[in-house]
Amino acid sequence: MIRYVYYRKYFYSKSKKVIKNMRLKNKSNEVINLFINQVDRNKAENLTLCSLTYNWLYATKELYKWELPDKITDDMMRCDRFPEKFIESTTYIQERNEKLKDIFTYLGVNDLKQVHLDHWGIFIDIFHNIKFSNELEAKELQRFFDEFIYNIENTIEKNEGSIAPVSIRKLVTKLLNPKEDSIIADITCGTGSFIADINEFIKDKYNDNKKFQYYAQDINSRMLALTKLRCIFNGITNFTVKKGDVLQDEDLYYKKFNYIVAEYPFNLTDWNKPQYVYKNFIPQTTNLRYIDWALNQYVINKLDDRGKAVVVLSKGCLIRSQEAFMRKYFVEKNLIESIILLPASLYFGTSIPVAIIIFNKNKPDYMNEKIQFIDASNCFIKLEKNKRDIKDDDIKRIVDAYTSKENYEDFSILVDKESIKDNKYNLNSTEYIGTSLLKEKIKNSILLGEVAEVKKGVAISKKEIADLKTWPTHYYINLKDIEDGEIKYENAERIEAKKDWETKAAIEPMDILVSSRGHSIKIAMVGSQVGKAIVSDNLLIIRIKQDIYDSRILKKYLESPLGKELLESIQTGSATVKIITAKNLERLPLPKIQQEYIKKLGEVIDYTEKKYKEAIEQARHIYDLETNEIYEKINIIDIISDINKK
Template sequence: MENYEIVNKDIFTWDKDDKPKLFDFVVSDPPRNLKYHGKFKKNDPMFRYGLPRQSSMEWAVVQKVIYHMKSTAKGVVIGSKGMLVRSYEDEIRAAIVEDDLIECVITLPENLYENTGIGTEVMILNPQKPAERKGGILFINAQDYRERLNSYQHALTDEGTKKILEAYHHNIIEEGFSKFVPIEEMAKYDYRLNPVEYIEFESLKNHFDQTIPLGDIVEITRGVNVTKKELESLEKDGEYYYLNIRNIDDGDINYEDAIRTRPRSGDWLKRYSIQPGDILLTAKGWETKAALVGDDFRDSFISSNLTRIRVDSSKYNPYILLEFLRSEVGKRMLESIQTGTTITLINNKQLSRMEVPVYSKSMMDEIGGSIKKNQTTYKEKVKDAEQQYEGKRAELMMRLGLDNSKK
């Protein structure tokens, strides 16, 4: 590039007498989690799709790129997964999507930037889409096409680069990799632009002959948010356990480390308590874990880091559902609807839309009953083994004169 100019300035300041410079091609790769310390103006023509938040600037940058594009130009914005899914930005996303300006969204492998595991998303803007792209967006999921560049970062493989270019330039649709989604379909997803959600979710759904939305068979409730100070005031004479992420083990609930609390208000008992057959799902964190509330449960409330899935037993077996959520297919489905950049979250609205496999009631009763029996047998044998271990250990310690029971 021979003709260029480098300018160091606040890109969101403007002079009302100045006309915007328009370009044939505009590219922006802003720092992740960038905050703006100035003040956005409501009447700024740059933000005709909506005033962005100062704490999250990616959609301010997207609108900045659009503002400087010629009618025949293309724009590229590189951002995070959060840019594609944050709920408080859905109105801006919706306005730009409905204006049919987004041609393609590409998910690249994580850790492409040194010393950060944050994923990378590429958004291509094009006011003059080809006919086959009008009224929708091409989504591409290339997150698995990575190779280790060095100890600190990955790189996109040559194969991944080739597949992306072929899909984009030749409109290739491939299950598990690329998919064209009409705008009216995106409206059902609150204009979320996560390629993994549209591509991976559909591909996984096709594993089963018949599926049903999770929301049709369960009631989904996020736990109660309590500050540390409030929790301390509620601990005195607490009769209920306050369950958090750390209390969810591999398919089971560990009550021993949970804080004891009293209900802050009368509606806690109905809204945030647990009962046998409930499934508790971690709503935040890198790894999603699920556990079933058994018959030996203890009176508890769930924190806001947990989601309670209350299964309608006349429609589905909770043991079958738990095993599905813990399976590889179930985990990948949950990953496809996660949001967040540094801390992942599961949105309950999206969770309710997740499809689960349909089985006959007789099959669920039979297999669900066997799973429950198997779990009960396992716990009993573990308990017996622990007792035998402690008994034998006590005997050996006594022979060594290390028994502390006698003084």
Template sequence: MSIRRWNIGEGLENWVRKRYIVLLDELGDEKFTAEKAEAILRSRGLEIENINKLISVLRKKGLLRAEPDPNDARKAIYSFIFPSKLESAGTPGKDEILRLLKKCADLIRTAVDYKVLLLFLFYKAVSDKWEKIKENYEKEGHSEEEAFLLTNSEYIELYDENEKKLYTWNEVMKTENIGEIGNAIKKISSMNENLDRLEKLAEVLGFFGFISDENRHIIGKIIQEFNSYDFSDVSYDVLGDAYQWILSYFAPEKAKEGETYTPREVIKLLVNLLDVEDGSKVLDPACGSAAMLIEAYNHVKEKNGGKEVSVELVGQERNEIMAIIARMNAILHGVENCRIEIGDSLLNPKFDEADYVIANPPWNQDGYDEEDLGTCPIKQAYNTFVSGGYPPESSADWAWIQLMLYHARKKVGIVLDQGALFRKGKEAEIRKGFVEKDLIEAVILLPEKLFYNVTASGIIMILNRNKPEDRRGKILFINASNEYVPHPSVRRLNTLSRENIEKIVDAYRRFADIEGFSRVVDKSEIAANDYNLNVTLYVMLNEEKEEIDIFREFQELKELEKERQDVMMRVEQYIMEIARAG
């Protein structure tokens, strides 16, 4: 049975469907008699008392056509009807892909982890692009085997040279065993070094258990949806957007389970603030799905007029599942120079210096005090800017700041909880050292309700070891708490519009005072405030002033006083009448 035909039998009773699939697989486009169909079913142990009853059901469902037997007018010749949808597939646009994913999300919502959609999208998209590249090599005169090997080298490996076996989506869909989808994922994982944990991802997500006869009807519908489209000519930007959509679509409900997701608008703001240049190396030590790294790449590409750029991306992620998702994300975005490491960056970073370091690390992460950081291989990172700069056990925020700046040649952009700006104790000592050494360039207060897992406002801190002369000894504070619009799809959340982002970025680049929005503060004033970096301490929002018409207000007051006197007179009259009656 061809996997791509599973969905054809949807809606049939089980006894009909089983026999239909066997006959379809055995006969394909071939014309046949009732007797031949009966013999095939008998050979497969699926004999039936009345073959004509089966034929009648299939004809009513529009799956079988009949024509007179030229050799015997009393009999009929049959052939299967294939849905035209399987014959060709079009190139989808962004909206079509999102509709496809929403349909599939509804299908799997309660059956398996939503991230299995990442595997389906990834597998289908890279397979279609692989086949397109292979076809181009064949058009150039290469043999099929040469085209396979050249495509492996140029893109990713989907052809096993030793087994002489192809593992593309379309090839696997020709097989009889439903488990071949899972086997293909395992094989792709073993053949590609940068996808070596793909099998682990599929295992953790429950993908292999999901690919079973029990879920055949769901899988058939998912395959039917994906088979509707050819992804070979879909741009990497559109595929990347679809990939990010899968992660963001479930973010509100997954936030309740502890998953974190940085809204794309916050990432855009942070990347625009850093303004990465072509030829740069960008590092994210808490990279998650690599969204920040990819946005940095896209930012440079856009500045370069869409032309290819030379940007090196490096990320590290403690969660190995997110690390493989990050690698898949980079591939779907067409980003080649992207390396994702797995491990705890605070204790064992597997990266060296970069021009720009960017991250939204876990806020208030506990378990990283002097006992841990003072004995790790990278302990110098926590002693370079402040001697003994170990944070309290309750929050690693300032450990992340130090680690990132230690590895930055130019600038650092980090998203944090507000508490990092004003908490006392050990964090206050580290904060003082950073202010005195003039390492902080800007602090931006974000609006509340931007993040799925916290309602409080976050902050962005920009650090720079080599400030321009006119910015030395100063820190720019931006109060952007009112720069938001309602989220388009999650009622309880806010988001940043393009205008909001542009206003914040413009204020940062101008490094100027804007009443009620931004203020350049000398570090002596910050020292006088005991090195408290709370943005509202330096920039208060402009309150809307209500204009008061004194004359009108006075007239209204006089009228109220007259009304009061009238009421008092009536009350006095009532009391007098009651007294007389008594």
């Protein structure tokens, strides 16, 4: 007890100073720091929350009709059995009040037993000094708790990178836009931030939250405790919070919801595949590696017949080829209303680009068998440490586009189911925005794949090239060998081509070459005087069916501002490595030309190209003559001539 008294006096002065200056805002870290050297940070935060919550409950007993035991007295706090008394008291509270069920257990109140006797003074001083004399002060504490939990979220974010930024929460809330008398669920609730934000949105819009019910679910006990506290301190009384894994506990809630929000773990592959997931629609034989679409089917199953869900997930689930059959199911069932591509680097500690999918079982008639795509990947401001955020103006822009369903150039578009089917159920917004709008402007368009065969060159390693130089049979055309729209054979390496390479990657007169990777797109047409040549895998070969179209017209079109923009729109890959695939190139829209004009148009192009080259040659000749005259006048022509002879 002597050591206890010493520590109590030592920490009392510190805690008293902290509490005295506390204005129930921005002081949570100072309280935690009283513990931090004695227990780990999580326990310090949790035990502090236990104390604050305990006192707050007694201050609001009449307001919320809590059933509470007699409050622990100062004498009880001074005895050696204080931890046991406190745990007994909190056990009684969480057993007698349904809304508080397991809340102290989830916060780890039993960890108080592990705190050494010498350190009880820290906890007791916090417990003793933070008191709320009336309901007004207790309500004021709500702001303090929001700040406290916000600080906890920052810690979680830095360690795990799993907390949704404020901007994403704002965006999700506005997109959800729940109607009155609704049941709202967050199936991966975390700290309850989505529910708190949705509740504030509802209070602002309807001036009351009593006509709404909230359900929350998470697998993490600590997160559930924070969710419960957030609900209680924000005046949400009609809520239910349960612990469970959505993919293991199929019937954790035996009800359907009007609205669902969720934020999925990014690129999670280590998860169990329960039988009921396959039972719903996923074939049991399928090796479903990532969790996203399994969670999506759970969301759909839990929505009522007119339900709506807004989920945040990684962009990968929109494009991974092995999940195309999953995307097909949702597209064919007309369950997806909108897909919104967001910027990368919004979350702490990861540059993963994220997206929002809005599921809606009650889409408006004009959206039947259509999906809205929004590309907001460039809507960001830069913060410190390579982190990004979405401005309020951009949030409004996204929400306005979603609400109006208008087509905005390079930003949003409605796409019909057949176009998505033709694109192998790829749901990446950039696949449709830009290309679709430009295609609409091209009258009587056809796809490049209808008039040409597109194939990729062959990849040959440097070692292979060195080994194949002894008996060369072919030029090996690489990206570097294309300059100013022409193939520079003199720069190309010569190698002995293997048998199958001739079939796969040999070029013929009138073929068009397009670079398959790189920021700048290169285009060239193979002339009539071509030696034997094959191309590398960083080039695509377009072989036109000359009886249907014309290579000269296609090259002119691809080199036009419209053609370049279309080529850029079908590039995939990262910001540093841009790729054009043969499949994407086949889907490029071309202007449809009447058959009788094709040959004449090709001849016109030949004539204009010839005149252009002649004019360039003549201009170059005149330029050289006038330059030499200048050299003569400044008496350096002889010196220049000697230099040129070297």
